[in-house]
Amino acid sequence: MPTIKETAVITGANRGLGLEFVRQMLNSGYKVIATCRQPDDAEELYQLAGSGSLTVLPLEVDDPHSVDSFIKAMDEQPVDILVNNAGVMGAPAQDIDNMEVNLWLKLLRVNTIAPFELTTRLLPNLRMSDRPRVIAMSSQMGALNSNGEGFYAYRSSKAALNKVMQTLAIQLAKEHIIVCPVLPGWVQTDMGGKDADISVDESVKGMMRLLENLSLEQSGQFLTWHGTQHTW
């Protein structure tokens, strides 16, 4: 096993990209704090415990009490990497003739506001690190140059996430805290579906390389899983 280097916090770690982040980070020797809504049901996550230093904490990112408890549990814990991964796409009922406003508000809370809140509330922990990095899973569907139809709630929540992350990057640069929205690609998860372009392994491998090499000069850029800049 590689020497444990840094501590990473991953939200939505029980399946999909979050679970793969945990797997690859543990294999690379990171100390991992994995969060999910229902730890009791997170069997696949606990199966990874044997491969390294894993702590599982409950966190429903859209519940203020859950966020408070999580922040309390993180007291005095340095954090080198925060992966704001938890996200939701919502039902297709988010189109011109079929919009559920409550769904839209839910997506804004989970996909946009929660990454802001977690990042800002973990600032004391990030400040304890020599090289703090924060990434948030964005989406091609939130890019302003993307020309697809529908999914207004999801698209707008990720476009707003990009702006939030870019603004945090500007404000936190003086503290050397790196913040980037990152595009994982179209990935074969429950959300991406079986026909997606790339495997979770490929996507996360790319983002792991990105996290290893991420510099302050790149902070605030909209980056892809293979480390290139994406058009906003």
Ligand SMILES: NC(=O)c1ccc[n+]([C@@H]2O[C@H](COP(=O)([O-])OP(=O)(O)OC[C@H]3O[C@@H](n4cnc5c(N)ncnc54)[C@H](OP(=O)(O)O)[C@@H]3O)[C@@H](O)[C@H]2O)c1
């Ligand atoms: N897959 C893709 O092609 C793709 C493309 C672009 C961006 N992304 C983004 O990448 C991230 C991960 O996507 P994925 O494909 O791995 O999705 P996924 O397989 O649907 O997994 C989503 C994860 O987020 C968690 N989550 C959802 N709402 C939550 C909440 N309120 N509080 C805490 N956790 C919550 C889920 O937990 P539960 O199991 O409890 O629901 C699950 O662990 C998302 O932000 C997504 O928007 C994915």
